[in-house]
Amino acid sequence: MSFADTFKALSDSARREILQLLKDGKMSAGEIGSHFDMTGATISYHLKILKNADLVWETKVKNYVYYELNTSVVEEILLWLTELTGEKK
Amino acid sequence: MSFADTFKALSDSARREILQLLKDGKMSAGEIGSHFDMTGATISYHLKILKNADLVWETKVKNYVYYELNTSVVEEILLWLTELTGEKK
DNA sequence: CATCTATTTAGACTTTTTTCTAAATAGATG
């Protein structure tokens, strides 16, 4: 959604770890959860935040929900940060 | 300080705006505050968070405290995000 | 179709974050 949502989503370490996991490709919610010491409900909560921030896609196959990294929003943040770094008056 | 602190610091819109202001160069705490509808105490709180995240430097001159952007930490985040984008297996 | 499996939703609880007012500090200046 908004720029603020994206940064907010990135501010939590569990969510950043999830994104790192997804670097290697699609993963189901359960598979993601197995990497953390948290309930499925909590993982679901984090996935929803990542999804609302457009940082991940989801695709449903059978009774699994697969999550995948969406790099296009990451690119936008990269741009913001790059502009912060460069162009000093 | 830590990577998490940096992302946390960036997750607040007021703090991101402060960083944008500092793109144009050093600015005193009061000057920064004048751009926001917040008390000086609240601005001071945000500046402390940015400082703890090493996103800004401070220098004291007379009874003013000047803040300045520290881009080196931004570079580290840029790297993290770039690695997230590239290197897909 | 009864039920098993994967995931999400609802609601409660705790912790963290953001903000304020009031007081404290620290340097500058009449």
Place this chain on the structure above:
DNA sequence: CATCTATTTAGAAAAAAGTCTAAATAGATG
């Protein structure tokens, strides 16, 4: 040196975020 100006600190209050358990949903399968 009394006090004014700039900023920070302390403490309180409110809002937001993260987590859990229990229940709901939704598809798969015997």
